Amino acid sequence: MKYVAKRILLMLLTLFIIMTISFVLVRMLPQEEFLSASQAETARARREALGYNKPVLVQYGIYLRNIFTKWDWGTSWKIEYLKSPTEVLFSRMTPTIILNVYALVISVPIGILLGIFAALKKNKWQDHVISTGVMIFVSVPSFIYAFLVQYFFYYQLGWFPAIISSLYDAGIKMGMSQSAVTAVLHSGNTLKLWMSWPMFVSMVLPVMSLSFGTIAGLARFTRAELTEVLTSDFMLLARAKGLTRAQATTRHALKNSMVPILPMIIGEFISIMAGSLIIEQIFAVPGVGKLFLQSINLLDYDVFLFVSIFYTVIGLVGTLIIDLSYGLIDPRIRMGEK
Amino acid sequence: MKASDIKNIPAEKLRLANRGELHDTKFDTKPIGYFRDAWIRFRKNRASVTAAIIILIIMAFSVITPLVSPYKINFSVTSYSKKVPKSRVLSKIGIFNGQTKRERNDNAFVNTIGIGVGAADMDGRGATWEQGMENEYNPAKHIGDSYTKEGKRYHQLKVDVYLEEGFRYFQVEDDEYFKILEWQEKTGKQVIYPMVDTSSEYCYDSMNANYWYKTRPGRIEPISDTGYSVRDLKFDTDNLKDSEPLESNYLYDKDGNPKFYQNTGSTAKKIRVLYYNYYQYLYGFEPDYLFGTDANGYDICIRLAGGIRLSLTIAIIVSAINFIIGGIYGAIEGYFGGVADMLMERVSDVLANIPFMVVVTLFQLHYANKVGPVISLLFAFVSVGWISTASRVRTQFYRFKNSEYVFAARTLGASNTRLMFAHIFPNSLGTIITSSVLVIPGVINSESVLSFLGIMSLNGDQGTSLGTMIASAQPSFTQFPHMIFFPAFVLSLMMISFNLFGNGLRDAFNPSLRGVED
Numbered sequence: 001m002k003y004v005a006k007r008i009l010l011m012l013l014t015l016f017i018i019m020t021i022s023f024v025l026v027r028m029l030p031q032e033e034f035l036s037a038s039q040a041e042t043a044r045a046r047r048e049a050l051g052y053n054k055p056v057l058v059q060y061g062i063y064l065r066n067i068f069t070k071w072d073w074g075t076s077w078k079i080e081y082l083k084s085p086t087e088v089l090f091s092r093m094t095p096t097i098i099l100n101v102y103a104l105v106i107s108v109p110i111g112i113l114l115g116i117f118a119a120l121k122k123n124k125w126q127d128h129v130i131s132t133g134v135m136i137f138v139s140v141p142s143f144i145y146a147f148l149v150q151y152f153f154y155y156q157l158g159w160f161p162a163i164i165s166s167l168y169d170a171g172i173k174m175g176m177s178q179s180a181v182t183a184v185l186h187s188g189n190t191l192k193l194w195m196s197w198p199m200f201v202s203m204v205l206p207v208m209s210l211s212f213g214t215i216a217g218l219a220r221f222t223r224a225e226l227t228e229v230l231t232s233d234f235m236l237l238a239r240a241k242g243l244t245r246a247q248a249t250t251r252h253a254l255k256n257s258m259v260p261i262l263p264m265i266i267g268e269f270i271s272i273m274a275g276s277l278i279i280e281q282i283f284a285v286p287g288v289g290k291l292f293l294q295s296i297n298l299l300d301y302d303v304f305l306f307v308s309i310f311y312t313v314i315g316l317v318g319t320l321i322i323d324l325s326y327g328l329i330d331p332r333i334r335m336g337e338k
Numbered sequence: 339m340k341a342s343d344i345k346n347i348p349a350e351k352l353r354l355a356n357r358g359e360l361h362d363t364k365f366d367t368k369p370i371g372y373f374r375d376a377w378i379r380f381r382k383n384r385a386s387v388t389a390a391i392i393i394l395i396i397m398a399f400s401v402i403t404p405l406v407s408p409y410k411i412n413f414s415v416t417s418y419s420k421k422v423p424k425s426r427v428l429s430k431i432g433i434f435n436g437q438t439k440r441e442r443n444d445n446a447f448v449n450t451i452g453i454g455v456g457a458a459d460m461d462g463r464g465a466t467w468e469q470g471m472e473n474e475y476n477p478a479k480h481i482g483d484s485y486t487k488e489g490k491r492y493h494q495l496k497v498d499v500y501l502e503e504g505f506r507y508f509q510v511e512d513d514e515y516f517k518i519l520e521w522q523e524k525t526g527k528q529v530i531y532p533m534v535d536t537s538s539e540y541c542y543d544s545m546n547a548n549y550w551y552k553t554r555p556g557r558i559e560p561i562s563d564t565g566y567s568v569r570d571l572k573f574d575t576d577n578l579k580d581s582e583p584l585e586s587n588y589l590y591d592k593d594g595n596p597k598f599y600q601n602t603g604s605t606a607k608k609i610r611v612l613y614y615n616y617y618q619y620l621y622g623f624e625p626d627y628l629f630g631t632d633a634n635g636y637d638i639c640i641r642l643a644g645g646i647r648l649s650l651t652i653a654i655i656v657s658a659i660n661f662i663i664g665g666i667y668g669a670i671e672g673y674f675g676g677v678a679d680m681l682m683e684r685v686s687d688v689l690a691n692i693p694f695m696v697v698v699t700l701f702q703l704h705y706a707n708k709v710g711p712v713i714s715l716l717f718a719f720v721s722v723g724w725i726s727t728a729s730r731v732r733t734q735f736y737r738f739k740n741s742e743y744v745f746a747a748r749t750l751g752a753s754n755t756r757l758m759f760a761h762i763f764p765n766s767l768g769t770i771i772t773s774s775v776l777v778i779p780g781v782i783n784s785e786s787v788l789s790f791l792g793i794m795s796l797n798g799d800q801g802t803s804l805g806t807m808i809a810s811a812q813p814s815f816t817q818f819p820h821m822i823f824f825p826a827f828v829l830s831l832m833m834i835s836f837n838l839f840g841n842g843l844r845d846a847f848n849p850s851l852r853g854v855e856d
Contacts (some may be wrong), residue, residue, distance in 0.1 A: 010687075014687055025704065029703055139779065139834040140834065141787060143787070147812070147815060151816060151819070277695065281791060282812075293792075299703075311693040311696065312691060312696075
């Protein structure tokens with residue numbers, strides 16, 4: 001417990017320092033002027049309240065106070081006028097999470113199975129085929145195979161749409177009336193539409209592009225771990241006491257090789273909230289990654305800062321949980337701590 | 339004898355115990371050092387050696403191309419944008435011949451072949467279909483089958499997209515006009531063709547110089563001497579050679595000779611040029627785009643070479659700086675340990691946890707206007723890139739600092755710096771070199787991703803990056819796959835090769851793998 005508390009404290013400290021650095025760097029950028037008079041008036045009042053004319057550290061104090069007392073992270077001026085960054089971000093989470101969950105659900109079993117298969121067939125042609133494929137998919141940047149799947153499955157074969165379809169179109173395709181779709185879109189409760197079949201079909205290509213890299217990475221990792229375990233002494237002992245190769249592999253080797261793989265998968269599940277900048281850009285997914293790019297292109301500083309901090313938190317929490325889960329999964333590591 | 343006497347034995351009382359040969363035999367084989375051993379094992383790894391050769395070829399391509407190519411990185415001809423690859427050398431074996439498949443209805447088909455007929459009609463006295471189809475400037479290089487759909491006739495043909503531009507109208511000054519004439523005289527290639535009577539009612543499109551023949555007034559169908567149009571089947575588009583010839587719509591002077599220009603001012607002339615030859619007059623060489631042209635009419639080949647150079651330069655600089663900063667930082671951390679190590683670890687921990695995209699964006703927003711996007715990208719890479727190198731060096735130092743040879747050196751009075759950099763560092767060099775090489779594909783990837791996403795914008799005359807090329811080809815990549823294929827292919831090839839190369843190095847520098855692979 002003491003170890004966990006220490007880790008969490010350290011994490012919060014790191015987060016605080018990164019937040020401070022990012023805040024100062026963002027506030028030092030020149031502020032955008034507003035075109036219309038009414039917008040400029042609103043903005044001036046808001047900035048006055050946030051202490052924009054005071055020293056940066058005082059501004060940071062106000063910023064922190066607003067977060068702790070009112071959960072107020074600033075204002076989006078460009079992306080969704082006058083909405084709070086928290087609201088803007090959480091409205092983009094649904095597509096990102098759904099897309100990435102689909103991708104992980106597909107890629108984790110495939111990746112692990114390929115890795116196991118390659119390890120069992122080590123140095124045979126099956127292993128060489130898988131290892132070559134893994135090498136290619138790990139190396140080639142994901143936007144290139146995004147284009148390849150678009151080219152073949154959309155342009156040549158016409159099986160799937162090139163980009164993700166809009167919720168409105170999906171609703172119409174499901175047989176809802178125009179007014180009903182509009183009502184759902186306005187209510188903000190769009191989860192059902194996101195989970196619908198037409199949306200799923202339009203998500204096939206981005207899910208594919210997201211999966212290739214994960215499958216390849218997992219397969220490579222699993223193969224490396226499993227080959228190491230298969231050559232260890234306890235496997236020899238297992239065979240010596242009369243287990244068949246299959247028995248020894250499933251009962252002893254697989255379990256042990258999963259020790260480093262499971263935390264990796266847990267880490268992947270945490271990072272699904274961050275979304276992929278590239279895939280969301282290419283397939284026009286209105287998700288978190290796209291929001292981050294939008295905030296950069298439109299110079300919506302408060303949103304940019306909030307998304308940056310959000311990314312930092314996800315990264316930090318991910319690392320922490322991975323480290324702690326080693327202890328949960330493997331009793332040897334837990335014992336070593338004490 | 340007292341112990342102190344041992345020190346004071348006179349020299350003459352000492353003599354060698356063994357005056358003869360030493361019993362140790364000298365090794366017959368040559369000693370193999372660490373790096374030599376690594377090199378021997380690296381050479382056995384065929385994939386890595388191939389990867390290294392591919393990297394060398396790509397590097398050579400990026401350096402040699404600007405030397406041999408007639409194009410410059412800022413050379414753009416907007417008329418020749420999005421053109422497919424054409425190389426005079428490679429077209430002899432049937433690839434990169436600048437041809438694309440087209441489907442044309444009757445009128446467009448006549449117009450395409452009409453370019454060839456117009457080009458054959460050098461003096462304005464008229465040319466037959468046969469002459470036109472055999473003319474070297476005829477864009478229709480191969481005429482395939484035709485079919486009827488919904489009552490209309492369609493023709494499949496392969497056209498040379500560079501010749502397809504056909505004729506253009508240009509306004510030129512008099513001295514320019516005479517220069518073109520002089521150039522024609524010298525090279526024997528005709529640029530200026532008879533001027534079309536654009537005000538005539540038979541001219542379908544007064545802006546498009548490919549309508550040099552008479553059409554039905556206000557209509558697109560050509561008319562022939564006998565007044566028949568395509569509709570009346572006098573033009574049998576499936577068998578043009580036996581059809582009536584197109585009737586030209588030129589300007590004539592008083593004597594009935596075709597005019598080659600139209601005066602538009604006291605010293606300016608409007609002329610009709612064959613664009614393919616006009617291009618040669620302007621630039622001095624034939625259009626010869628090995629990888630085609632992009633959406634702005636830049637030569638993809640030379641831009642690609644520029645992009646590779648940029649990627650590799652950034653990657654190698656970043657890798658070298660990481661090596662130095664990370665090496666020193668990690669060495670201090672690992673060697674001294676304790677409080678210094680803890681504090682320095684905190685610092686690198688904070689830096690490592692800032693998302694890289696955020697770091698890059700902040701650097702771009704702060705410095706792109708002051709020092710340019712490439713330099714600010716370099717700053718971003720360097721500011722956080724050294725951390726992984728430092729942690730590797732730190733681990734190596736922890737491993738070696740308590741070895742016997744370090745104690746021995748310390749006993750002999752070596753200073754801390756000497757111990758760190760002359761004794762421990764060379765032992766961890768293999769790991770560090772490997773990690774520095776593996777930094778390169780990471781940097782290449784990040785750079786292409788960033789320029790692809792537009793976070794770092796690099797376009798225009800100064801140069802480009804692979805990511806920008808891919809991003810600008812994206813909107814029309816299904817129609818013009820060549821624009822995206824070459825940069826994407828080279829990028830993938832570089833990534834795969836550097837990863838393979840790095841993995842090979844890692845295995846070669848890892849002595850515990852010795853003999854395992856064999």
